[in-house]
Amino acid sequence: MELRHLVTFKTIVEKGTFKKAADQLGYAQSSVTNHIKELEGELNQPLFDRLGKQVTLTTFGKQFFPYAIKIMDLYKEIIEKANRNDVPTGSLTIGASEALTSCRLPQILLEYKQMYPEVNLSIISIDNKNVTAELQQGNIDLALVLKKNNWETKDLQVEKIKQEQMVLITPLKDKQKCISNTVLYIERTCAYKSIFDDYIKDHYIEVEGSVDFGSIEPIKQCVMNGLGISMLPYFTVKKELENEQFNGKVVKDEQYGVSSFVTYHKDKWVSPAMESMISLIHTCSKEWD
Structure with missing residues (x-):
């Protein structure tokens, strides 16, 4: 043939x-x-x-x-x-959740481009529930996502990067209003939406309704202004906590935790560009808070 x-x-x-x-x-x-x-x-x-x-x-x-x-x-x-001469070239498309795109990826991308300028990078923001489909359809080469600590799926090669610290954020005392226990979520399909629900139930927190947002930034602004409470990964609120813009309670119980994962389809050929990106993500993660 x-x-x-x-x-x-x-x-x-x-x-x-x-x-x-x-x-x-x-x-x-x-x-x-x-x-x-x-x-x-x-x-x-x-x-x-x-x-x-x-x-x-x-x-x-x-x-x-x-x-x-x-x-x-x-x-x-x-x-x-x-x-190939094992020097990364070509193109690489990465899908990432909103929080990781904003807070984790910029430094990784900067270092990667400095090391491998011949690789054309594309970054796509992906919905948490669509990770497997995006990889199966070949829309992205690899994904960087936040999932529950024990996440795995049979169709994907999954590598845990870091177990993230979750924080319950609440308004400062002088900002608390009658609706301060409104629950603020980031998209219903987010990994830590269900975790937050479990935390509320297990700790008997009285809530007064909820509001869904498409990104983290408006949630932080609402908490700063006394309009609700939320649970977010520490790395997304580190600056605000250091500047005392709202209160934060570290959630130590691992059952309410999430982890950062890098994942790709199990049948995907790992190109030099992809292999070097995965390696760099692991290296950079050692410096993450």
């Missing part, structure tokens, strides 16, 4: 006719026809139904198509591995 035959097969599927595929590939139409005949002969199955000038995949052709793509991808991967 020759790679060029698979390329021809894929191009016919994409273009819809033998002629358009021949034009795209720079072959004579007879060469394209011969490629498919040889491939069909080797497989002992027809790949296309010829309906005039148009062609459609046979049932077997539809089954064979994803395997052809996989073979071509593997060939490309082998060539890249054989030719």
Whole structure:
């Protein structure tokens, strides 16, 4: 089975006719026809139904198509591995939760770009519940997320980076108002939303309604102004606590904790760019509060 035959097969599927595929590939139409005949002969199955000038995949052709793509991808991967000099190049797309994008990633990205300027980086903010789907669909190469301490999933390679300290933040005494026990959440799908709910229930905290936010910053502003309480990772409120802009109670019980994880699809080829990013994340995490 020759790679060029698979390329021809894929191009016919994409273009819809033998002629358009021949034009795209720079072959004579007879060469394209011969490629498919040889491939069909080797497989002992027809790949296309010829309906005039148009062609459609046979049932077997539809089954064979994803395997052809996989073979071509593997060939490309082998060539890249054989030719690479282990210096990270190319592109790398990282998905990250809002808190980590704001507070953890900037320093990592700065150091990475200084070390590997040839890598084109893309950062995508992802919803916590969509991490697996984003990786499975190939929209991102790896993800940096906050999840419960024991998080794992069968489809992903998961590496725990750091167990994070959670803090219950409340308004300063002179800012407390009649609605100071309004619960302030960051998105319902966030890992620590359910943790906060458990904490409230277990500690018999009386609440007076709730408000959901799409990011952490407005939550901090609301607590500063006496409009509610929240539970957030320490690294997101460190500056405000040091400046005494609101009160903070460290939550020491690990059952209310979250961790930072780096994760990627278990079948994903780890490129030099990706491998070096994962290594740098682990290195930088040693300096995290």
